[in-house]
Amino acid sequence: MTAPTPTYSTTIPDSKPSEFMLPDLFSDCQYPLRLNPYCYPxxxxSEQWLLxxxxxxxxxxxxxxxLHAGELTAACYPDADAFHLRVCxxxxxWSFSIDDWLDEFDVDGTFGIRDCCISAFRDPINFQTEKLAAKMCKSYFSRFMQTAGPGCTERFIRTMDLFFIAAAKQADDRAKGHTLDLESYxxxxxxxxxxxxxxxxxxxVAQIDLPDDVVSHPVIKAMEEATNxxxxLSNDILSYNVEQSxxxxxxxxxxxxxxxxxxxxxxxVDYIGQLCKDNIQLFEDNRAILPSWGEEIDRQVAIYIDGLQNWIVGPLHWSFDSNRYFGMDGHAIKQNRIVKLLPKRPLQ
Known part of the structure; x- marks a missing residue:
């Protein structure tokens, strides 16, 4: 994601807007949406587990x-069997819950949760903890470890650590009232x-474990980054109304x-919508230049790239089916693309 200087008008209207129009995200993202057949049970x-x-x-x-997080999972992993889908x-x-919980934590509290959760990932059977977030990690990650390959496992833990470190940075900025510049953001x-x-x-879920030299290849990394x-970008557009409120x-x-x-x-909003479109094109440009690693690895890479594609289209549709961003109005907003700004809530 590059951050060029926007070329749109920078004139601030005298009166504050009461609504905005979503970009036509679905015209730019025409990948097929598939739902796992085990979705609803x-x-x-999984909802009962969390409750x-x-x-x-x-x-x-x-x-x-x-929230309907299970439906999001089923759209992102449409070919998973029931066991692997349940772990995901x-x-x-858990991930949505921890994201909400961390909004209430300071830097030290965030790092405390990080230490417990990473320890639970490293040894979900033997690590002992009374922290709820880490106990939940032990529950699903002990099942994850039954079939996951070592490379896949390490990539999961490493990227979860990046999440916690970034969440701590966000907590620090929140506490200090820092406003990030675009590149830092x-x-x-x-x-x-x-x-x-x-x-x-x-x-x-595909029960593959890609070699390190494949997942570190610049083309694969570029496709991951474009997907991310x-x-x-689309989440920032779709979540903005609730967040500003x-x-x-x-x-x-x-x-x-x-x-x-x-x-x-x-x-x-329009500027970010254009960046979404640009990144989908970047994903396709890199798909066109994927190298070959031999028949079997190429088969696994194709599965992985298809999975990234599912992660581009799945959250986009889910955002309107879930109540998280638009309440009960998601389907209407998906059609007319008009988002009426919610009033500011009084500070607690």
């Missing part, structure tokens, strides 16, 4: 059940989005562009 079982582990109470139960679904439900956001461990799960950037809008590229470049809201 696995999703419901049992966390002892949530209302209204958090209703909010969690509206448990991870996804992009760097940190690529890890706070939390999608890189999900790419390791592509290998896990499409997810991040609850006063957490500065960890969002729309707010960064408006602050740093002086763009109005619609211009910032």
């Amino acid at each position: 696995v999703s419901r079982a 049992n582990e966390t002892s949530l109470a209302e209204p958090k139960i209703t909010k969690f059940m509206g 679904s448990d991870f996804m439900n 992009i760097t940190v956001r690529r890890d706070t989005i939390g999608c890189k461990p999900c790419f390791a799960l592509i290998e896990y 950037d499409v997810i991040t 609850c006063g957490d809008g500065m960890h969002n590229m729309i707010a960064v562009l408006m602050e740093e470049q002086g763009l109005d809201l619609q211009s910032a």
Whole structure:
């Protein structure tokens, strides 16, 4: 994701906007959406797992059940068997929960959670902890370890560590009231989005373990980064309304562009929409120059690239099916693309 100077108008209107129009993201992303046949039984079982582990109470139960993280998982891993899909679904439900929990943690608290969770990943059977987040890691990662290859496992743990480090940076910026410049924001956001461990799960569900020289190849890395950037950019657009309403809008590229470049809201949204389109094209440009590593490795790489493609299209559709960003209005907004700004919530 490059950050060129936007060429849109930088005129700030006198009156604050009451709505904005989403870019036509679906015209730019025409990959097929597939849903795993085990979606609904696995999703419901995974939701029950999280409710049992966390002892949530209302209204958090209703909010969690509206998330539909299992449906996102089923769209991103459409060919997984029920066992592997369940592990991924448990991870996804945990991941959304930890993302929300970390919003309340300071730097030390974030690193404390990081240390426990990484220890749980390293030895999910023998590591002992009373921290809820790490106990949940032990639950799903002990099952992950039953079939995962060593390379896939190491990639998952390493990228989870990057997530926690970036979350600590975000907590520090939040505490100090720092506003990041565009380049710094992009760097940190690529890890706070939390999608890189999900790419390791592509290998896990397919029961492949790509060689290090393959996953470190510049073309593969470029396709991973383009995928991650499409997810991040579109998420910043789709989550902006909720975030600006609850006063957490500065960890969002729309707010960064408006602050740093002086763009109005619609211009910032359109600019990010163009970046989404550019990154999908970058993904395709690199697909066209994939090298060959021999028949068997090429077969595995094709599975992995298909998995990245699923991760481009799956979250986009899920964002309108989930209640997380648009409440009950997701399907209508998906059609008309008009997002009416929510009022600012009073600070607690």
